[in-house]
Amino acid sequence: MSKMVKLFKIKKDFASNESGQVIVIFALLIVALVGMMALVIDEGSVYEVRRHLQTVADSAALAGAHELPESPDNAVQKAIEYAAINGVTITASNVEIESTLAANDTIVVTAIDPDAPLYFAKVLGIESASVGARAKAIIAAPEELGGVVPFGVPEEDWVPGEEYILKAGPPGGDGNFNALALDWTGANEYRENIKEGASTLYKVGDIVETEPGNMAGPTKQGVNARVSNYENYTFDGFDNLTYELPAPPGGYGLLNSDSQFVMIPIIPELKDAFGRYEVEITGFAPFIITSVTGNLEVHGTFLDKALIVTEGSIAPVDSGIIRVIRLID
Numbered sequence: 001m002s003k004m005v006k007l008f009k010i011k012k013d014f015a016s017n018e019s020g021q022v023i024v025i026f027a028l029l030i031v032a033l034v035g036m037m038a039l040v041i042d043e044g045s046v047y048e049v050r051r052h053l054q055t056v057a058d059s060a061a062l063a064g065a066h067e068l069p070e071s072p073d074n075a076v077q078k079a080i081e082y083a084a085i086n087g088v089t090i091t092a093s094n095v096e097i098e099s100t101l102a103a104n105d106t107i108v109v110t111a112i113d114p115d116a117p118l119y120f121a122k123v124l125g126i127e128s129a130s131v132g133a134r135a136k137a138i139i140a141a142p143e144e145l146g147g148v149v150p151f152g153v154p155e156e157d158w159v160p161g162e163e164y165i166l167k168a169g170p171p172g173g174d175g176n177f178n179a180l181a182l183d184w185t186g187a188n189e190y191r192e193n194i195k196e197g198a199s200t201l202y203k204v205g206d207i208v209e210t211e212p213g214n215m216a217g218p219t220k221q222g223v224n225a226r227v228s229n230y231e232n233y234t235f236d237g238f239d240n241l242t243y244e245l246p247a248p249p250g251g252y253g254l255l256n257s258d259s260q261f262v263m264i265p266i267i268p269e270l271k272d273a274f275g276r277y278e279v280e281i282t283g284f285a286p287f288i289i290t291s292v293t294g295n296l297e298v299h300g301t302f303l304d305k306a307l308i309v310t311e312g313s314i315a316p317v318d319s320g321i322i323r324v325i326r327l328i329d
Contacts, residue, residue: 046129050131050133052088053111053112053132054133056082057110057133060078060082060083060109060111061108061135061136061327064076064137066078066139068097068105068106069139072104075107076097079109080092094109095107095109096108098136101314102140102316102318105139105140106136107136108134108135108136109134109135109137111134115130136328138325140315140323140325140326141315141322142313142323143313143315144201145202145284145322146197146198146312147196148182148197148262148263149182149263149264150181150190151179151262151298152178152180152210152264153264153266153267153287154267154269154270155266155267155268155282158285158302159302160301160302161251161252161301163290163300163301164287164301164302165298165299166178166287166298166300176270178210179210179212179215179219180209180211180267182198182200183199185276187217188218191219192222194219195222195225195226197262202265202281204281206280206281207279208278208281209276209277209279210278210279211276219292219298224292226259226262235260235289236260238300240255240256241288242255243255245304250304253303253304253306254306257308260288260289260290261288262287263285263286264284264286264287268280285321286302287303305321306323310324
């Protein structure tokens with residue numbers, strides 16, 4: 001056999017072996033590409049399931065937190081019911097009550113779909129995957145409040161559920177009708193603080209000044225502007241904005257937080273207060289304004305409990321009646 005023939009035979013055998021190797025590599029690449037496709041597509045499917053579960057877990061935790069800290073059992077049940085409404089089944093074993101800032105102030109909800117369907121991964125023999133999401137919500141007291149209105153109310157001078165008249169009757173001191181100077185002093189600032197609420201954040205223990213004088217005009221203008229406008233305003237009834245709390249303890253809670261709902265500083269009873277007078281804020285109370293009269297009277301009713309939205313710092317929930325619920329890590 002000539003050298004040329006031998007060389008040709010060697011090249012032919014090499015080409016044949018190389019072709020076989022290419023086929024094997026190609027086959028492996030096809031398997032890898034199918035696996036990657038399955039991973040990408042099924043990862044998107046799993047992501048959608050997890051996002052839905054996270055939304056349900058968040059909402060169930062927030063719903064359950066409404067019952068804390070007084071009723072942990074009710075909180076668990078509320079979370080289970082809310083998840084069921086949204087098509088996710090959880091049991092008491094998926095809900096935990098914890099203590100973060102105070103006893104029984106935190107609820108943890110875990111929502112799981114043990115058989116989230118997979119599609120392309122079936123090629124690899126994988127039919128489904130277990131997907132879960134977890135949420136934690138806390139009920140607390142706001143450490144600082146914005147949007148406070150400039151009506152002070154004396155300590156222990158009001159009863160939730162009974163009509164109360166703000167800024168009326170004999171003054172607490174010489175020229176003082178329990179009006180407060182929030183943000184700044186003067187009738188214009190006072191009117192705006194009724195309409196919009198104070199922009200300054202206030203907390204228990206802060207010292208503020210009284211706003212002396214009758215100011216019947218700014219009071220009525222501010223309240224009317226807050227509710228609607230100067231010329232055409234209507235007030236919703238107390239029953240339209242509140243709901244009865246289950247007994248015990250009973251009382252009234254905030255149902256619809258519209259402009260008639262305000263947060264009022266609690267102050268000591270004004271005695272021998274002449275002109276501008278410094279007073280300490282000892283607490284805050286939720287109030288529903290139901291009417292304003294031409295002779296300075298602002299009518300309304302205090303609530304036993306109100307939940308508000310605030311991004312400020314929080315403190316342990318206690319017997320305080322203004323509370324905040326939020327998701328935490």
